Amino acid sequence: MAISRPKGTNDIFGTNAALWQYIEARIRHTCKLFGVGELRTPIFEYAELFKQSVGETTDIVSKEMYQFTDQGGREYVLKPEGTAAAVRAYLENKMNTQPSPVKAYYISPIFRAERPQKGRYRQHHQFGAEYFGSYHPAADAELISLAHTFLTGLGITDFTLRLNSIGDADCRKAYNTALLDYLRSHESGLCELCRERIAKNPMRVLDCKNEGCKKISADAPLPLDHISEEAMTHFTQLQSYLAALGIDFIVDKRIVRGLDYYTRTVFEFTSNNLGSQDTVCGGGRYDYLIERNGGQPTGAVGFGMGIERLLIILDEQGKLPNVDNSPQVFVGHMGSDGATKAIEIVKKLRLAGVSAITDLADRNIKSQLKYADKIGAKFSLVIGETELESGKVNLKNMQSGESIEITLDKIEENNIWKI
Numbered sequence: 175m176a177i178s179r180p181k182g183t184n185d186i187f188g189t190n191a192a193l194w195q196y197i198e199a200r201i202r203h204t205c206k207l208f209g210v211g212e213l214r215t216p217i218f219e220y221a222e223l224f225k226q227s228v229g230e231t232t233d234i235v236s237k238e239m240y241q242f243t244d245q246g247g248r249e250y251v252l253k254p255e256g257t258a259a260a261v262r263a264y265l266e267n268k269m270n271t272q273p274s275p276v277k278a279y280y281i282s283p284i285f286r287a288e289r290p291q292k293g294r295y296r297q298h299h300q301f302g303a304e305y306f307g308s309y310h311p312a313a314d315a316e317l318i319s320l321a322h323t324f325l326t327g328l329g330i331t332d333f334t335l336r337l338n339s340i341g342d343a344d345c346r347k348a349y350n351t352a353l354l355d356y357l358r359s360h361e362s363g364l365c366e367l368c369r370e371r372i373a374k375n376p377m378r379v380l381d382c383k384n385e386g387c388k389k390i391s392a393d394a395p396l397p398l399d400h401i402s403e404e405a406m407t408h409f410t411q412l413q414s415y416l417a418a419l420g421i422d423f424i425v426d427k428r429i430v431r432g433l434d435y436y437t438r439t440v441f442e443f444t445s446n447n448l449g450s451q452d453t454v455c456g457g458g459r460y461d462y463l464i465e466r467n468g469g470q471p472t473g474a475v476g477f478g479m480g481i482e483r484l485l486i487i488l489d490e491q492g493k494l495p496n497v498d499n500s501p502q503v504f505v506g507h508m509g510s511d512g513a514t515k516a517i518e519i520v521k522k523l524r525l526a527g528v529s530a531i532t533d534l535a536d537r538n539i540k541s542q543l544k545y546a547d548k549i550g551a552k553f554s555l556v557i558g559e560t561e562l563e564s565g566k567v568n569l570k571n572m573q574s575g576e577s578i579e580i581t582l583d584k585i586e587e588n589n590i591w592k593i
C-alpha cells in the first residue's frame with residue numbers, strides 16, 4: 175500500500191534540490207561576509223524551553239507545537255522556532271565566554287501544526303541569525319542589514335521592511351494599563367481566546383487573526399506611543415543607522431510579532447508576492463530571554479526567514495536562478511572491454527574533478543546516448559573496439575554537435591575539461 179507524506183510537508187529533489195543548495199550557499203556566503211558562524215541545534219528540544227521562552231499564550235506554544243512524550247516520559251517538541259534553541263545552546267556551551275558579540279546563524283527545519291496552504295506548511299525551513307551580547311542599536315542595524323544584503327543579493331527588490339519598537343519591561347507596564355482599559359471596554363467583541371489573553375497577556379490580542387478581534391485592535395492603543403524616552407532614542411538611532419546603510423524602511427506601529435520574548439526593536443520584511451502569508455522574515459530584539467533561561471542579562475537581537483516563502487517570491491518575480499546540475503561528460507561504451515574501460519575512465523575523470531556518468535544498465539549505444547541527452551550531459555564519447563585499438567576517441571559537444579578527437583591516455587588531463 176502506498177503511503178503519502180504527512181500533510182503540509184514537502185519532498186525536495188532534482189532541480190528543486192539544486193535550487194535549495196544554491197539558496198543555502200548564498201546564506202553561508204552572506205553570513206561569512208558578516209562574520210557570523212553556523213550553529214546547529216537538535217531537531218527536537220524539551221517542550222519546556224519554548225513554553226518558557228516563546229510564551230504559553232502565543233499561537234506557537236498554545237496551538238502549533240508538535241509535542242510528544244518519549245519512552246522515558248520526557249516531554250519534547252519538534253523545534254517550532256529557532257531563537258529559543260539558539261539561546262539554550264549559547265548558554266549550555268558557555269558561548270558567553272567567547273569574544274562578544276557572539277553571532278550565529280542556522281538553517282533549520284521548523285515544525286508547526288498549522289492549516290497547510292500556500293506559504294504555510296507543517297514543516298518549513300528557516301534561515302535565522304542571532305547576535306548575542308549587545309544592547310546597542312548598531313547590532314540591530316547590522317542584523318537587519320544581513321537579512322537585507324541576503325535578499326538583495328538574490329536579486330529580490332520588491333519588498334518592504336517594516337520597523338517598530340514595542341519598548342522594554344518598564345514601558346510595557348504603562349502600555350498594558352492603557353491597552354487593558356481599551357480591551358476591557360470592548361471585551362464582548364473579542365474571541366474566547368483573546369478574552370483569556372486579556373488577563374494573561376493583552377498584547378497578544380493585537381496579532382489575533384480573528385476578524386472581530388482585528389476590528390477591535392484596529393483602534394487599540396499601540397506600543398510605540400507608550401515607550402520610554404530611552405527606548406525611543408534607541409529606536410531613532412537604529413533608524414539613522416539604517417538610513418546611513420541606504421536601507422529603506424517604514425515605521426509600522428502595528429507590528430508586535432507573535433512571540434513573547436521581544437523587546438524594543440521588532441521588524442518584518444513583507445512582499446506583495448506572497449498573498450496573505452506576506453511575511454518572509456521576522457525578527458527583533460530579545461534582551462530578557464537569556465536571563466529567563468538562566469543566563470546573565472545579555473542584550474540580543476535576531477531574525478527568522480522562511481526559505482519556502484523566499485522561493486515563492488523568487489519564482490513570482492522571475493528571479494529563480496538557472497541551476498545547472500548536469501554532468502560534464504557521458505562515457506558510452508560498446509562490448510565488454512569498452513564497458514570496463516568506461517568505468518576506468520569515469521573514475522579517473524571524477525578524481526580529476528570532472529563530473530562523469532556512464533551507462534550502468536547494459537543498454538545499447540542508441541539508448542545510452544538518448545539517456546546522455548536527457549540528463550543534459552555537455553559532452554559525450556563512446557568507447558568501442560576501434561577506440562580501444564587506436565587509443566583515440568571523438569568527444570562530442572552535445573549542444574553544438576561538433577566533435578574533436580582526444581586521446582584516451584591521460585584523458586582526465588585534457589584541457590577541454592577546464593573550459
Ligand code: ATP
Nearest residue numbers: 286293294295298432453454455456478479480483
Ligand atoms: P505568520 O504570521 O505568517 O504565521 P509567524 O509570525 O508565525 O508568521 P515567525 O515565527 O516569525 O512567523 O517565523 C519567521 C518566518 O518563518 C516567517 O516570516 C515566515 O517566512 C516563515 N514561516 C513561519 N511559519 C511558517 C509556516 N508555517 N510555513 C512556512 N513558512 C513559515
Ligand code: MG
Nearest residue numbers: 233234286432
Ligand atoms: Mg505563524
